[in-house]
Amino acid sequence: MPKILIIEDEAAIRRVLAKILSEENDTYQVEEAQDGLEGIEKIKNDDYDLILCDIKMPKMDGVEVLEAVKKLKPEIPIVMISGHGDLDTAVNTMRLGAFDYISKPPDLNRLLNTVRNALDRKELVVENKLLKKKVSKNFEMVGESKAIMHIKDIIEKVAQTDARVLITGPNGTGKELVAHWLHDKSERNTGPMIEVNCAAIPSELIESELFGHIKGAFTSAIKDRAGKFEAANGGTIFLDEIGDMSLSAQAKVLRALQESRIQRVGSDKDIKVDVRVVAATNKNLKKEIEEGRFREDLYHRLAVILIQVPPLNDRREDIPMLIDYFANKIATEHGNTKKVFSTSAIKLLQNYDWTGNIRELRNVVERLIILGGNEVSETDVKLFASK
Numbered sequence: 001m002p003k004i005l006i007i008e009d010e011a012a013i014r015r016v017l018a019k020i021l022s023e024e025n026d027t028y029q030v031e032e033a034q035d036g037l038e039g040i041e042k043i044k045n046d047d048y049d050l051i052l053c054d055i056k057m058p059k060m061d062g063v064e065v066l067e068a069v070k071k072l073k074p075e076i077p078i079v080m081i082s083g084h085g086d087l088d089t090a091v092n093t094m095r096l097g098a099f100d101y102i103s104k105p106p107d108l109n110r111l112l113n114t115v116r117n118a119l120d121r122k123e124l125v126v127e128n129k130l131l132k133k134k135v136s137k138n139f140e141m142v143g144e145s146k147a148i149m150h151i152k153d154i155i156e157k158v159a160q161t162d163a164r165v166l167i168t169g170p171n172g173t174g175k176e177l178v179a180h181w182l183h184d185k186s187e188r189n190t191g192p193m194i195e196v197n198c199a200a201i202p203s204e205l206i207e208s209e210l211f212g213h214i215k216g217a218f219t220s221a222i223k224d225r226a227g228k229f230e231a232a233n234g235g236t237i238f239l240d241e242i243g244d245m246s247l248s249a250q251a252k253v254l255r256a257l258q259e260s261r262i263q264r265v266g267s268d269k270d271i272k273v274d275v276r277v278v279a280a281t282n283k284n285l286k287k288e289i290e291e292g293r294f295r296e297d298l299y300h301r302l303a304v305i306l307i308q309v310p311p312l313n314d315r316r317e318d319i320p321m322l323i324d325y326f327a328n329k330i331a332t333e334h335g336n337t338k339k340v341f342s343t344s345a346i347k348l349l350q351n352y353d354w355t356g357n358i359r360e361l362r363n364v365v366e367r368l369i370i371l372g373g374n375e376v377s378e379t380d381v382k383l384f385a386s387k
Contacts, residue, residue: 036060143318169309191235217266
């Protein structure tokens with residue numbers, strides 16, 4: 001049932017608006033506030049699907065209400081109510097985030113169309129948020145160990161900035177999860193998240209992959225092609241295993257970071273890009289610098305914030321939670337009932353040497369679920385974990 005709040009200091013206007021809405025749709029739940037301060041208190045303490053707000057009011061005017069609501073609950077659409085002399089202000093509120101405005105006295109069709117459109121927009125925003133939460137579940141960071149809580153704390157502080165982040169740690173520890181969390185919690189989360197595995201791309205193709213190319217730039221360049229930096233415009237580019245990038249590509253990445261501009265291979269035309277760069281590596285980049293394989297100036301550009309992801313052996317207390325998480329995920333993927341692991345099976349897995357880290361643990365859990373009994377036992381672990 002859509003819930004609508006009318007904030008209006010003129011009682012007669014409030015009654016007219018409430019009557020129109022109630023008669024149009026008996027599912028609308030309409031509440032009233034006689035000034036901005038009362039309206040803000042109601043918004044703080046309750047959830048609304050739409051707000052109709054007068055512009056000129058005592059104590060707190062409509063522009064102040066609009067600005068406050070955008071900070072408190074930005075997903076709620078706000079329709080401003082303007083008198084004849086308030087039209088310029090009403091138009092300006094659109095720039096501040098108002099959904100629309102209606103004039104006094106309200107035209108019936110205009111009012112109802114605006115209300116319906118605003119409610120449809122609110123429903124779409126909610127659906128998108130739910131969808132985003134479902135997508136984000138693929139990149140959950142599971143665990144409550146001191147090391148993981150420290151990483152989550154850093155992400156909360158850093159995500160809302162555009163600071164570049166370098167994530168380090170052994171293979172299989174979940175560096176890509178950290179990158180996705182940084183993106184999902186940032187202001188850029190409506191933009192693209194583009195991943196590039198620098199180790200998987202041949203050195204002679206990495207520049208074309210990152211920056212694109214023009215037709216004829218090399219033998220197989222049969223048409224113009226945009227690169228990953230252009231694809232990530234307005235969002236985040238995740239350069240995984242950046243320690244494997246060639247020195248020539250490193251120089252171009254450095255220029256992109258310094259100037260927010262790139263050039264496609266074979267072109268001298270600059271293309272402006274607005275991209276946040278998150279990088280990851282399993283290598284010791286300081287050692288790579290000493291041995292001439294990595295640029296020190298690029299390292300300092302990338303490592304504004306450093307996040308070290310620990311190996312699984314250093315966070316064994318998280319293993320029971322990880323086993324439960326993977327058991328749930330695998331059951332969902334296979335369409336089966338979730339299997340339970342016995343306490344002794346979990347303790348045995350906690351004591352193993354996880355050289356392959358979380359990636360290895362996930363594979364072992366799946367193997368035990370397939371091959372083990374209805375309850376995965378210590379015996380199953382000894383038989384099928386293959387350690």
